[in-house]
Amino acid sequence: MPVDGVVGREPGTGVSVSGLPEYAGGAARKAAHMFARNAALDELFEAVLDDTGDAVVRPLVSESWQRSLAAAINPATSQPPLRFDPREGRERLSAHPLHGIMPLLRTNLVSIAEEAMHVVVVTDEEGTVLWREGASAVLRRADRVGLVEGSCWSEKVIGTNAMGTTLAVGRPVQIHSTEHVVRAVHEWTCVAAPVRDPDTGRVIGAVDITGPRSTLHPAMLALVTTTAQLAETQLRSRLAVADERLRTRNQAHLASLRGTPGALVTPTGRIIAGEPFGEWPERVDLEALTAGAARVRLADGREMHVEPLAEGFLLSAARRAGSRPASTPQHALSLRFLGEGSPRLVLDGESHALTLRPAEILTALALHPEGLTAERLAFQLYGDDGNQTTVRGEIHRLRALLGPELLRTRPYRLDAVVDTDFGRVRRALQDGRVAEALKACAGPLLPRSDAPEIRGVRDELEVGLRRAVLESDDVELVHSFTTHRMGRDDLEAHELLVDLLPVGDPRRAVAESRVARLLAE
Numbered sequence: 293m294p295v296d297g298v299v300g301r302e303p304g305t306g307v308s309v310s311g312l313p314e315y316a317g318g319a320a321r322k323a324a325h326m327f328a329r330n331a332a333l334d335e336l337f338e339a340v341l342d343d344t345g346d347a348v349v350r351p352l353v354s355e356s357w358q359r360s361l362a363a364a365i366n367p368a369t370s371q372p373p374l375r376f377d378p379r380e381g382r383e384r385l386s387a388h389p390l391h392g393i394m395p396l397l398r399t400n401l402v403s404i405a406e407e408a409m410h411v412v413v414v415t416d417e418e419g420t421v422l423w424r425e426g427a428s429a430v431l432r433r434a435d436r437v438g439l440v441e442g443s444c445w446s447e448k449v450i451g452t453n454a455m456g457t458t459l460a461v462g463r464p465v466q467i468h469s470t471e472h473v474v475r476a477v478h479e480w481t482c483v484a485a486p487v488r489d490p491d492t493g494r495v496i497g498a499v500d501i502t503g504p505r506s507t508l509h510p511a512m513l514a515l516v517t518t519t520a521q522l523a524e525t526q527l528r529s530r531l532a533v534a535d536e537r538l539r540t541r542n543q544a545h546l547a548s549l550r551g552t553p554g555a556l557v558t559p560t561g562r563i564i565a566g567e568p569f570g571e572w573p574e575r576v577d578l579e580a581l582t583a584g585a586a587r588v589r590l591a592d593g594r595e596m597h598v599e600p601l602a603e604g605f606l607l608s609a610a611r612r613a614g615s616r617p618a619s620t621p622q623h624a625l626s627l628r629f630l631g632e633g634s635p636r637l638v639l640d641g642e643s644h645a646l647t648l649r650p651a652e653i654l655t656a657l658a659l660h661p662e663g664l665t666a667e668r669l670a671f672q673l674y675g676d677d678g679n680q681t682t683v684r685g686e687i688h689r690l691r692a693l694l695g696p697e698l699l700r701t702r703p704y705r706l707d708a709v710v711d712t713d714f715g716r717v718r719r720a721l722q723d724g725r726v727a728e729a730l731k732a733c734a735g736p737l738l739p740r741s742d743a744p745e746i747r748g749v750r751d752e753l754e755v756g757l758r759r760a761v762l763e764s765d766d767v768e769l770v771h772s773f774t775t776h777r778m779g780r781d782d783l784e785a786h787e788l789l790v791d792l793l794p795v796g797d798p799r800r801a802v803a804e805s806r807v808a809r810l811l812a813e
Contacts, residue, residue, distance in 0.1 A: 352461070365449075366474075368474075389497075410503035413502060416497050417496050419446030419456045419459050421444075430503065434502070447459075454466060464517040480502055480503065485513075490528040542556050542601055625639050631735035653690060655749070658712050661705065662703075669704055673745065736754060737750040762784065771789055783807065786810065789803045790804055
């Protein structure tokens with residue numbers, strides 16, 4: 293006999309609420325309905341586990357139970373396993389695509405959940421809890437069943453539950469009471485919806501509301517579903533902005549391949565622009581790429597050359613080593629000079645490793661597109677001891693690599709559309725996009741360089757990024773900075789993080805410990 297989506301045993305043995313008298317009050321009738329529903333589920337749960345009778349549940353739950361039992365889930369399991377501690381969970385959240393939409397989730401769900409005595413949860417694609425919020429009383433109850441940051445709620449490890457099941461089936465679900473395989477969570481009801489990455493189409497996490505089984509309102513499923521859809525819409529908007537920015541900054545690389553088919557590719561392998569138009573797949577597989585030059589084969593059999601740009605990749609028809617496009621009326625130069633690795637450039641689709649001195653010259657010329665005289669360039673690279681003769685020798689060797697039509701003289705300047713990783717950080721800071729600047733900053737600019745010009749820009753980026761983070765008073769941004777190589781040993785940043793974190797936040801103890809260690813050094 294149907295009980296809110298649950299099918300009972302044969303007539304006469306199931307539990308029904310249809311016999312309630314018509315004069316029963318709304319609250320009394322609701323309580324009686326809930327009692328009967330829970331009793332039916334309890335009975336069905338035991339019957340299925342004992343393999344007695346012909347009890348069945350709705351297909352969604354039945355199929356989930358079968359997957360859970362096939363994974364040898366023990367109904368007596370007390371808690372889900374911890375994949376990592378809460379501190380690492382916060383770090384993973386800051387690097388997760390859902391981090392940017394946390395304000396949306398808080399606005400739409402947290403206040404409602406707190407009033408209704410529920411917990412709002414966000415998981416990654418594996419069902420591991422990255423974040424939770426809710427009323428303190430219900431959070432304490434959640435602690436007792438292991439619903440904490442870092443715990444894993446996939447079906448494979450804890451059986452049927454809304455978070456794990458929504459990730460398994462890829463659609464919104466509600467799991468009520470004894471529909472959970474594990475008895476320890478029979479007092480809970482949860483609703484969850486998956487969130488998909490608009491870039492790859494893959495499920496990247498789940499949004500969940502969990503509460504005591506007697507209090508969760510039926511409308512919560514619709515609320516969670518709508519919120520997950522809003523999250524995907526926001527992710528899609530952010531992706532469109534990033535795509536347009538990538539196209540605008542790198543169109544010259546594509547234009548420089550005139551006479552050779554080519555395309556601009558995002559870091560995840562999506563093709564967002566191509567020449568000739570209409571002859572490209574939606575995406576290419578870049579997972580096998582390593583540093584430097586690489587080749588990929590498209591589905592139609594064409595072999596393509598792939599070169600990394602400061603952001604994204606340039607795809608071009610493979611050609612013989614040393615050959616160039618038939619016509620190159622416009623050059624495109626991409627410089628990747630941040631971090632400890634060897635500096636590299638990509639010129640018209642061809643990648644080259646550089647030693648320090650040519651990288652310093654290119655940095656100075658990129659910073660001064662109007663051009664520099666030999667005297668001025670010598671000063672910026674060597675200071676007062678700069679020698680113009682030395683500079684001219686370095687320029688001569690660099691022109692042999694780049695070509696005289698790109699590296700012009702009188703004054704020295706780059707005749708190309710130049711894209712740099714340090715310029716990307718600079719622009720993000722100028723526009724107030726601090727989180728983007730932090731993410732784009734792979735490390736200091738040419739860290740082995742002592743050239744005055746390089747030192748000045750390197751300090752500008754480091755100081756500017758640090759100041760922007762510390763002045764933001766954004767706890768998540770400050771936390772990301774303290775885990776970044778630029779702020780890992782920054783005492784003031786860790787002290788600020790301690791001040792910003794609430795007393796109950798597990799990250800606070802970690803930050804306090806870090807402050808003590810830095811003070812002792």
